[in-house]
Amino acid sequence: MLLAALITGAWSLNACARAPDPALASWKAGTNYQLLATPQPTSAQPGRIEVAEVFWYGCGHCYALDPALESWQANKAAYVDFVRIPVIWGPTHRQHAKIYYTLLALHRPELHKQVFDAIHQHGEQLIARDEVQARAIHLAFFESKGVSEKDFNAAYDSMSVAVNMQRAEQLTKNFAIANVPTLIVNGKYSTSVGEAGGTEQLLSLISDLAASEKNR
16 A cells, blocks of 8 residues: 555656646747757856846847837836847947946937937947947047936946956857847857747737746
8 A cells, every 4th residue: 555655646746746837838949949958057046047148239130020029028027037138249339338338327218219210210339340439439428418427437447347247258158149139048058030920929928927937
């Protein structure tokens, strides 16, 4: 009887382990989302789930997705932390990443959309052949938004920007980012508009992946 009970208990545990997650019933692993080969640590506190968008300011697809992500962010689950990570593949991406982390250091998140608009609506590429020229272009942009040269310099050269730049470059490699925009959920799953089947599907998928992680 004891042996039978142990066998029954073991079968029950295995059955539970194999039970599909209801939150992901509508999605197929390997098609709609990918499990990262090496999960990465996140900046989220215990009990919270991080959803990260890896993006590039020069990417038209990232620009097109941004309004939908902003809307999703305003209505996301309370336990979700949404962050953006600028991709760093090379010098051009590094210059744009510097803009993003500078506006965060300045506590001017509303400038994120204005950077996108400057590039995709007004033809301002906000890049240059070298870092000195790029800095001058970036200063001119921020000054046009009411930021003083003193505040710009303090943010641009800050330790927080330097650390974030280094982390973004490392995560670009660790996440094996080949295309943007890419969404990373809790450092474990990656997905995109194409994989999810559309923008609305992507927003539903990242919410479902976050819920699955929260319930673990």
